[in-house]
Amino acid sequence: MKQLTDQLGTSHSFETTPKRIISLVPSQTELLYDLGLEDKIIGITKFCIHPYHLKSTKKVVGGTKKIHFEKIKLLQPDIIICNKEENTQEIVDQLSAICPVWVTNIVTIEDNFQMISDFGQLFNCRTEAQKWNNKLSFALSDFKKYIADIPVQKAAYFIWKNPFMVAGKDTYINELLKLNHFANIYEDKGRYPEIEIKKIRIEGDPDIVFLSSEPYPFKEEDAFEIGRFTHHAKTIFVDGEMFSWHGSRLLKAFPYFKVLHERLKK
Structure with a gap:
């Protein structure tokens, strides 16, 4: 049993690593793909345009503010990824009847690093997540030097x-x-x-x-x-x-x- 807490402080329990992911956040769909999880993504929004080919290989389940609840239910997801800003509380509450809904909350760059680490734990891809955080950390440090003057x-x-x-x-x-x-x-x-x-x-x-x-x-x-x-x-x-x-x-x-x-x- 894996016990993990999302960025809103909600605790989730998982008996096994989630293998059927629906993402209702375009930027997080891109991140899941970059973490090597393309095969586990089963549903996305119509705004999930990176990488472009996902729109033809994954089920589109609506937008970020309006979703097709029945389409999502039929896909039998293990987890649904939402974001505090992109998706409404009503959507999160509604979807919680289907499976765990993991909500991210990104205001700072530190929050971004935390989300990537969380996904590493959540989807058992810690090495890939650490690689991304290392790349981002290096690029951030380089940019701070560039911008200093x-x-x-x-x-x-x-x-x-x-x-x-x-x-x-x-x-x-x-x-x-x-x-x-x-x-x-x-x-x-x-x-x-x-x-x-x-x-x-x-x-x-x-x-x-x-x-x-x-x-x-x-x-x-x-x-x-x-x-x-x-x-x-x-x-x-x-x-x-x-x-x-x-x-x-x-x-x-x-x-x-x-x-x-x-x-x-x-």
């Missing part, structure tokens, strides 16, 4: 339109902004506050405005609309996966961030 700039990171919403405090996005020496002007306004763009200069007057590719795909006209109120700020379109996908994606984020900083120097 880059001055801090004020930034706003937009994630939604109608209404305009930005990333705020206690979010993984904010953690990565800080790592990149970007001071989030909305850090004290809540996790994902709605904002009035006409007040952006009064509320912090950012040097840089980031427009994310997800969950809302910002376009040039959005940059023009926001730019009317930001005065001197540079507006940059960024790959939302690099700032918001945790798990193994972080390894690809570090070189992406370096390229981003080189662009900003020009």
